[in-house]
Amino acid sequence: MKLTFKIWRQESTAVHGRFESYDLEGAGAEFTLLEALDKLNDQLVSTGKEPVAFDSDCREGICGSCGVTVDGQPHGPVANTPSCRQHLRSFPDGSTVVLEPFRSGAFPVVKDLAVDRSGLDRIIEGGGYVSLAAGTAADADAHPVSHDTAEAALDFAACIGCGACVAACPNGSANLFTGAKLMHLSLLPTTAVERGSRADGMVEAMDEEFGPCSVFGECVQVCPAGIPLTAIAGLNKEKLRAVLRGRGK
Amino acid sequence: MSTKTTEIRPGGRSTSARRHPLLSTFWCKIVMAVTGLIFSAFVLVHMFGNLKVYQGAEHFNAYAAWLRAAFEPVLPHEGLLWVLRLVLLASLTGHVVCAAILWRRARLARGPFRRRHLPLRSFTARTMPVTGLVLLFFVVFHVLDLTTGTSPAASDSFAAATTDSSHAYENLIASFQRPEVGVFYALAMIVLALHVAHGIWTAAHDLGATGRRLRATLVAASGVIALVILIGNISIPILVLLGVLQ
Structure with a gap:
């Protein structure tokens, strides 16, 4: 499928950020959102461009590292699901997806989609x-x-x-x-x-x-x-x- | 792969902006919850009093006169009314001041990127500051109209109460027979219901209602109380405008 990503790019906390658009082709509907970002970053790096910074770790929804705002919705369109478990099948083929960092005054942007x-x-x-x-493990009924x-x-x-x-x-x-x-x-x-x-x-x-x-x-x-x-x-x-x-x- | 640049927007707030306010957010919320519940109880009782309009002018005016003479001689004449007025005025001051403080803190905490296009489920929560301001204006208008009889809020035929007689019924009918005023009262009651429904549910959280059954009861109660206040009150201007109450 083909998607256009409109991604927030910001070099550091101190400077202003801006949206940039990227076309991604060849991603499957079964891709997770973060896998799509991985594929996009491969393309960016191969053309000598700076990859998009984002947080992730376990990619199975248990660590709490990931988190991007997708079309204004923190984590993404599927409710109660972390960014790493959001899939491209949520988006119609050919659509534009807006990716921003988590927005809050208490979460300054470190870089691109990564916040503090x-x-x-x-x-x-x-x-x-x-x-x-607490000492050693207590008896089961203590x-x-x-x-x-x-x-x-x-x-x-x-x-x-x-x-x-x-x-x-x-x-x-x-x-x-x-x-x-x-x-x-x-x-x-x-x-x-x-x-x-x-x-x-x-x-x-x-x-x-x-x-x-x-x-x-x-x-x-x-x-x-x-x-x-x-x-x-x-x-x-x-x-x-x-x-x-x-x-x- | 194409790259297009869109507009530049300001960056996020730095973490250095920590706050140590005189009145903490927790206490502001407690003040709002307690004063809000006082208002909710008041408008509920007020609504029951208003329903006496359906018993006719004599009953309604007698009720208005009783409110002034209540608990005599333990309380002086109009003693109950003045106790209520002072409690309500103190509550209103606390409620509005804390609301303004919290509204400002909320905007600062959210930063420059607001949440937009939220679904209808949080409509009452989102509109609390707006419904609150409308109600503030309504309260001022309502007091000028039917308590002090100050024009242009009051009708031309307004007659003030004396020590042993009241013209509350005639004043009410004359006021609501002005179409724009009657419609304003009716709309204000819808706004009141929205504010009360979300207000009671929020107060339940501020005062720590964690039990499963308690929460189920409170979410239902907040809706039912708001609806009862709405139906009881809104019926009066509608029936006056339709000419049923005269």
Whole structure:
């Protein structure tokens, strides 16, 4: 099939970017979006041009490295699917596909389609970890956790940190990302010990760089891990709990 | 392979622009949620009061007079009204100030590249600032029209309440019989329903409603409350304009 890619080219964070158009022929409908970019880059390199920079790693939707905006939609046209699992069969033959980096004030463009998502790391540094020494693996029944609770914690732990929720949000909010981590760690007995200080630290770090949530619900449409909107209520529940019980509880 | 260059657009914001505001985003959202729920409860009760218009002028005016005399002698004359007015005015100030702060922070956080062509599912969320401004204008007009009787908002025949009598029914009918005013009231109620529907659902998130059944209840309640307020209120200007209520 034949596609025209209109791709955002930007040499570095400091300079302005622009769109450039490239025609790609000979790509199959079974190609993933990133494979199409690989093929395009082969053509660019063979003609002595600079290849298009983009992030990717596992290419099976579990690492959270990839992420481009396709026709204004973070990750691409298929909902809840990362860029690496989007296929060219979504686009009619001969169509024009606009590729941009993830757009958010907190995600400065590093180069072309690659953005700096370290703002999400700074939220995790605010408290999205376990600082107590858990020792060796405990006996299976030492910490009673119901099946439903364990499943719920795992569902929220599924976040791969790709940042699509931020890019999808008209407010540039990271509530879904932060809420998923807070919910995940608050549901299990050992990690719940630091609930209060974690909520305070993560919400403070989040408010420094990201926007407020207005419950547009755009984040849950793009999230490759299927994190539900409940995570946003969970974030506020954890923060309110920390306020009502006092810091560090 | 062809290469074409299109227009230059500004780059993204740098990460150095970190914020430590006096009033955090979390607290702004809590203020908006609590004051918004106060407004929602108020407009629901207000709507039930409005329905007394269907019992006729005598009942409606008696209700208006009772509102002024309620809880006497524990409260002074018009005591309940003034308590409500002060609570609502404080809520309105908090709601509007926090909305302005959050709107600005949202635009800064998103950066220069806005999301565009969003589907209809987020229509109420996207229009919250617009519906909010329309409602702000409506509230001012409504108070000038039917509370203070200030022209040109009020009808020419507006009669103020005295200590023991009220002309609320006659004022209401005279106001709504002006076609442009009646239509404006009806449209404002549609805007109110859109704002309340998304507002209650957002407040549920701001106040931490995580339970599965609770969330199912709240999403239904936000729609039902908005719809009840809409139908109860909008029926009055429509029936006045149709000449049923006179």
